[in-house]
Amino acid sequence: MSHLSARGLRKSFGTLEVLRGVDIDIELGEALCIIGPSGSGKSTLLRCLNLLIRPDAGEIYLDSVKLTNPKIRPEWVRQQIGMVFQSFNLFTHLNTTKNVMLGLRHAKKVSRSKAREKAIFELNRVGLGDKLDAFPAQLSGGQQQRVAIARALAMDPKVILFDEPTSALDPESIHEVLAVMAQLAHEKMTMAVVTHEMGFAREVSDQVVFFDAGKILESGTPSDIFDHPKSERTRAFMDKILR
Amino acid sequence: MTEAPIGSSRDVPALPKKRRRFSGRRLLRALLDLKLWVPALAAAGIAVAAAFVFLLVGLAGFYGAAWLRNYEAFLVTAVIGLAAGLVVGWTRRYHPRAAARIFTWKAWGSVIVGSLATYWGIVFLIGLGRLHVYRLAFAESQVAPILSGFYTSLEVVAVIIPLGFGLGFLVGWARTTKSLILRGLAAYYVDFFRSMPPIALIFFASLIGALSLKGSGIDQFTVYHITLWLGVVALGFHTAAYQAEIIRAGILSVPAGQTEAADAVGISKIRSMFVVVLPQAFRISLPPLGNEFSSVIKDTSLLSVIGWFELSGVGFTLVSESYSVYLWGSVVIWIEVAMLYFVLTYLVTRTVRVIEDLFKVPGLEVARL
Numbered sequence: 001m002s003h004l005s006a007r008g009l010r011k012s013f014g015t016l017e018v019l020r021g022v023d024i025d026i027e028l029g030e031a032l033c034i035i036g037p038s039g040s041g042k043s044t045l046l047r048c049l050n051l052l053i054r055p056d057a058g059e060i061y062l063d064s065v066k067l068t069n070p071k072i073r074p075e076w077v078r079q080q081i082g083m084v085f086q087s088f089n090l091f092t093h094l095n096t097t098k099n100v101m102l103g104l105r106h107a108k109k110v111s112r113s114k115a116r117e118k119a120i121f122e123l124n125r126v127g128l129g130d131k132l133d134a135f136p137a138q139l140s141g142g143q144q145q146r147v148a149i150a151r152a153l154a155m156d157p158k159v160i161l162f163d164e165p166t167s168a169l170d171p172e173s174i175h176e177v178l179a180v181m182a183q184l185a186h187e188k189m190t191m192a193v194v195t196h197e198m199g200f201a202r203e204v205s206d207q208v209v210f211f212d213a214g215k216i217l218e219s220g221t222p223s224d225i226f227d228h229p230k231s232e233r234t235r236a237f238m239d240k241i242l243r
Numbered sequence: 244m245t246e247a248p249i250g251s252s253r254d255v256p257a258l259p260k261k262r263r264r265f266s267g268r269r270l271l272r273a274l275l276d277l278k279l280w281v282p283a284l285a286a287a288g289i290a291v292a293a294a295f296v297f298l299l300v301g302l303a304g305f306y307g308a309a310w311l312r313n314y315e316a317f318l319v320t321a322v323i324g325l326a327a328g329l330v331v332g333w334t335r336r337y338h339p340r341a342a343a344r345i346f347t348w349k350a351w352g353s354v355i356v357g358s359l360a361t362y363w364g365i366v367f368l369i370g371l372g373r374l375h376v377y378r379l380a381f382a383e384s385q386v387a388p389i390l391s392g393f394y395t396s397l398e399v400v401a402v403i404i405p406l407g408f409g410l411g412f413l414v415g416w417a418r419t420t421k422s423l424i425l426r427g428l429a430a431y432y433v434d435f436f437r438s439m440p441p442i443a444l445i446f447f448a449s450l451i452g453a454l455s456l457k458g459s460g461i462d463q464f465t466v467y468h469i470t471l472w473l474g475v476v477a478l479g480f481h482t483a484a485y486q487a488e489i490i491r492a493g494i495l496s497v498p499a500g501q502t503e504a505a506d507a508v509g510i511s512k513i514r515s516m517f518v519v520v521l522p523q524a525f526r527i528s529l530p531p532l533g534n535e536f537s538s539v540i541k542d543t544s545l546l547s548v549i550g551w552f553e554l555s556g557v558g559f560t561l562v563s564e565s566y567s568v569y570l571w572g573s574v575v576i577w578i579e580v581a582m583l584y585f586v587l588t589y590l591v592t593r594t595v596r597v598i599e600d601l602f603k604v605p606g607l608e609v610a611r612l
Binding site for chain 2: 050074075078082085092093108135136138151155
């Protein structure tokens with residue numbers, strides 16, 4: 001069984017059916033990229049995986065633990081599955097170190113000194129060892145997103161979900177954030193990335209999933225999807241963006 | 244100075260910093276530390292020198308500044324200076340960044356200028372008194388009762404502000420919860436107490452208290468005091484309604500992404516309320532809260548209608564007695580009352596400003612023009 005897998009996920013908002021039966025498997029140490037047009041439900045899928053949104057139907061398993069079991073606390077699930085947002089969502093009133101420490105202190109109940117040590121380690125890991133006392137408003141977009149990655153890493157998650165981590169960034173910052181993510185993929189961190197960065201999807205990911213209208217249309221290795229797409233819809237999408 | 248210049252800690256690659264906590268041993272060590280005594284003694288010296296200058300001025304100009312000739316005045320000034328110096332020195336040494344934020348000339352300059360201006364104002368009035376323009380003897384005779392009113396006002400304010408804030412905080416929070424019952428109750432509370440004139444609330448509360456305690460066997464004196472404090476509670480409920488709206492606005496101003504991020508690292512809803520939402524909401528709420536505090540301080544004057552002898556109550560009584568003594572007496576009395584209201588309000592708003600400074604987030608504030 002795969003590391004993180006979902007079977008038959010369904011979610012509707014009112015009459016709008018966003019997920020229409022999604023099966024997805026993420027192997028241990030794999031980087032999975034989810035691509036597809038806007039509004040196809042990619043972000044909703046990610047938010048269902050760590051139960052930020054509870055799916056209407058379907059099961060999610062992490063190492064054969066059934067996460068959708070109502071007896072399992074969603075707080076516990078989210079400690080196992082990290083998340084990085086499109087708009088960073090750093091805590092504006094805390095400096096970078098405390099941003100990273102917060103989850104450790106208040107979710108994992110780690111002591112202050114241990115949490116600080118861990119936070120400094122993770123911030124150094126994303127290349128922000130010189131910004132330990134800076135506040136989010138004093139950082140560039142790329143630096144903020146790296147702090148957000150450090151915040152997710154600090155929880156020692158089994159999987160990290162990236163929800164369009166570079167969509168709100170300028171080209172230079174995109175590069176520095178993607179470099180950190182590529183480094184993580186190289187270190188065999190299990191991750192699922194919703195992205196419009198096709199270069200990143202092609203070069204870094206082990207598996208690419210093409211998502212459209214609440215369903216997975218096609219999945220396979222990057223070369224399968226980008227060079228030899230099977231379905232007509234995927235081919236049309238690729239033609240539009242790779243031109 | 245051995246410590247690094249303020250703000251440089253951001254540029255130096257930081258080592259894990261330990262948070263300094265208060266301990267008796269460190270206080271003792273600090274007291275024996277020369278570096279702490281230097282600013283303390285300097286402050287005390289300046290205070291004594293200032294007192295001496297005031298004394299010379301008083302002797303040369305006006306006989307009225309008699310209190311400056313007291314030895315106690317020197318002693319009190321020196322002790323206050325010493326204590327202030329120690330506090331400043333301690334904070335500057337162990338919490339340099341907090342000290343840099345709090346002990347600025349900009350923040351305390353107005354306090355120093357204000358006290359100097361008050362001193363010179365007194366000297367000026369004494370001079371006017373000697374020219375028989377201002378009846379100093381009359382003004383002086385009113386000071387003691389008005390001061391007692393001031394202490395009563397202080398007592399009432401010290402109850403109303405925590406009561407109003409605590410209650411307002413709970414109601415404001417309740418208005419932002421998911422629970423329909425809590426939200427409904429809180430909304431009803433706010434609608435009711437904001438629509439009632441405070442004077443009516445005060446009357447209602449004390450009258451209902453008096454009537455329901457009638458024949459209960461409690462002695463008259465206690466009943467009287469209970470009705471007085473019921474009036475205070477009514478005013479607290481009134482201001483709580485306003486503060487609830489301020490707190491609600493603060494909570495609503497925190498973007499949803501903040502709680503979503505707290506959810507995503509697995510922090511429980513209630514904890515994320517305390518460590519993520521409220522600190523940010525509080526920062527936004529502080530200026531309007533200061534506004535409401537200063538407003539309710541003046542509203543305490545309404546308590547005089549149920550028999551409180553606070554500043555205004557004392558003022559009314561003194562004025563009614565003053566006409567036979569001195570025609571301008573009411574003017575003098577109300578000036579003194581107004582000055583003390585100013586002092587009371589200024590104390591509170593200044594404190595709120597200091598708290599505001601502590602909640603400041605670097606880089607988040609709008610750039611100053």
